[in-house]
Amino acid sequence: MQKRPLGKTGLQLPVLGFGASSLGQEFRSVTLDEAVRSVHVALDCGLNFIDTSPFYGRGMSEVLLGVALKGVPRDSYTLCTKLGRYDLPHFDFSAKRVAESVDVSLHRMGTDHVDLMLCHDIEFVEMQQIVDETIPALRKAQQAGKVRFIGFSGYPQKIFRFICDQVGVDCVLSYNQNTLQNTRFADQTVPYLKAKGVGALNAGPFSARLLTNAPLPAWLKEPEEVKAAARAAAALCASRGSDIAKLALQFSIEDTDITSTIAGSANPDNIRRWAQWAAEPVDRELLAEVLAIFAPVKDIGHTEGLAKNN
DSSP: OOEEEOTTSOOEEESEEEEOGGGGTSSSOOOHHHHHHHHHHHHHTTOOEEEOOTTGGGGHHHHHHHHHTTTSOGGGSEEEEEESBOSSSOBOOOHHHHHHHHHHHHHHHTOSOEEEEEEOOGGGSOTHHIIIIIHHHHHHHHHTTSEEEEEEEESOTHHHHHHHTTSOOSEEEEESOSSSSOOHIIIIIHHHHHHHTOEEEEEOTTTTTTTSSSOOOTTOOSOHHHHHHHHHHHHHHHHTTOOHHHHHHHHHHHOTTSOEEEEEOSOHHHHHHHHHHHHSOOOHHHHHHHHHHHGGGTTOOOOOSOGGGO
16 A cells, blocks of 8 residues: 655555544444454555544444454554544533543553544634644643644635644644545645645545445435536446446545545445555546536535534
8 A cells, every 4th residue: 555644744654544433333333343354454455544533433433443453563553533522513622621532532442642633523613722722732642642643624624724824733634525526625725734744634535425336325415416416427437337436536545745545434345445446547538527527516515513614
């Protein structure tokens, strides 16, 4: 698996990382065996950058990761978790909760440190608190050796400049916005981050199943015209003997200024398939045709969090 540097951290991460949200049963019931095998297959395939959060399964993802990683050499993987979001409407970015959350996550995962700790979905709160209280508290955890590097995650592109214009962080994570249909993160934000030396991480190459052949979930927020374009693009790929998910993954990992793209599954077969796709050449002719289908709806997204943070 090809690797790239993460900002100024000195970390080298695989271009494809393993997202452990599925281990929290966010999408379906998952057995302990499935969870453990998924983690081990990811590591075997080179997806040794692991991303989770206490929000995923309300702690279950971190607990199952702790089980799966028991006995695995700590220096053989890079571990990222988050803090601040603990349930759909429950956010707490206070300094007190930062200290508690770091310790709880370490306990759940059976480790004495995490490599990356991110403030999770900051667009849902008054973001000035992140600058004034949360980041300084995270720096204390960093100084204590519990966290190696810090940053934040979210959906609206506005949040990245709001924070990074005021305070230094090591990396950030965007999701669903470096895809076949939406490249706002790559186009609008990554050049800004690169100039500041802030590492750029991307999640959601399949854009919440939009760019797959799976039935679209009811909670998908994209407008109908975006969904229609995605169905048309998927049909085109199928007619050429390909899979839109393959093209989507290959497209997302191509940008060399984005260190790693995180994809998640509790199905080991999916993970093996993704690793294989990442190593295969892109069908440039098919890619051009798919991008043409998405051109009329390019960069159309939705609102997340507080309106003023979008």
